[in-house]
Amino acid sequence: MKSSYCLTGIVVLCCLFALQVQAGPIAVSSTGALLTSPAVDPNYTINGGNSYVVRNDGPPFPPWVANQSNLVQWIAPQSDYRTGQSDLAGAYTFQTTFDLTGFYPSTAVLTGEWASDNCSQIWLNGAYTGTEITPGACLSAMHPFTITSGFQAGINTLNFVVNNTDGPTGLIVSISGTAAEVPEPATLTLLGCGLAGLWLLRRRNRKA
Numbered sequence: 001m002k003s004s005y006c007l008t009g010i011v012v013l014c015c016l017f018a019l020q021v022q023a024g025p026i027a028v029s030s031t032g033a034l035l036t037s038p039a040v041d042p043n044y045t046i047n048g049g050n051s052y053v054v055r056n057d058g059p060p061f062p063p064w065v066a067n068q069s070n071l072v073q074w075i076a077p078q079s080d081y082r083t084g085q086s087d088l089a090g091a092y093t094f095q096t097t098f099d100l101t102g103f104y105p106s107t108a109v110l111t112g113e114w115a116s117d118n119c120s121q122i123w124l125n126g127a128y129t130g131t132e133i134t135p136g137a138c139l140s141a142m143h144p145f146t147i148t149s150g151f152q153a154g155i156n157t158l159n160f161v162v163n164n165t166d167g168p169t170g171l172i173v174s175i176s177g178t179a180a181e182v183p184e185p186a187t188l189t190l191l192g193c194g195l196a197g198l199w200l201l202r203r204r205n206r207k208a
Contacts, residue, residue: 026108026177028098028158032073041075044096044171051075051094058082060168063140065115068174076170087169094160094171103179105151112175113142116162120171123159124150142174151179 029043037053044051054060054074056067059081067073075094077087100108114120117139121132124147131145160171 022181023107023178024103024181026098026100026103026110026179028110028175028177029096030072030112030175031075031094031171031173032067032070034070035073036070037073038079044075044094046075046077046092046094048095049077052077052079054078054170055080055082059084060117060170064117064170065140065142065172067172072172072174074170074172076168078168081168086167087164089164089166092162092164092169092171094162094173096158098156098158098177099154100151100156100179101154102182104182105153105156105179108148108151108177108179110147110158110175110177111145112173113144114160114171114173114175115139115142116160116171117167117169118163118165120160120162122147123161125152125157139170142172 031044031051032041032053033043035041035053037055039053041051041053052075054076056064056074064074077092078085114122114133115138116133119133119135119138122129122145127150129145129147129150131147133143137143160173162169162171
């Protein structure tokens with residue numbers, strides 16, 4: 001009987017180990033990460049075209065909030081606004097994507113902060129997240145955000161829709177995320193073995 005209890009305990013521990021869910025980082029990029037102006041940001045597009053890291057040694061700096069070294073930088077339709085360049089008024093969609101293959105989408109969370117010229121909204125997979133920067137300090141300070149729903153399996157699309165009223169337009173985003181990882185096949189095999197062991201022990205005890 002003692003050996004049965006011991007074996008049951010081992011099987012239960014194996015099941016618990018197999019059921020452990022590990023949280024892993026989502027591969028999502030901040031704007032201008034590790035780039036030097038006038039580089040194209042390969043992780044973001046603007047209205048389907050290139051986005052550029054903006055020179056920060058002249059207009060529109062300030063009043064744009066400062067870059068965070070070369071880790072998080074402003075991107076825009078142009079790389080240099082120092083001699084009076086401007087962008088047309090209207091909506092600019094800054095788009096990036098990330099892949100949740102190997103994760104449980106329902107557990108995904110994105111957090112970060114952003115600023116834009118001018119006000120902007122965040123959309124995920126074609127749906128408005130309810131997160132926006134209203135006119136005021138939209139470009140002179142970073143604003144926090146958290147997204148906890150609206151994720152899907154595979155490729156996800158994140159849009160920052162910026163409404164430019166006049167002059168240059170741009171976006172700066174510091175972002176990271178986590179999600180629970182789908183167990184590896186070996187872990188699922190271990191879980192199956194553990195459940196099979198419990199079934200055999202239960203059957204053995206009934207016969208006893």
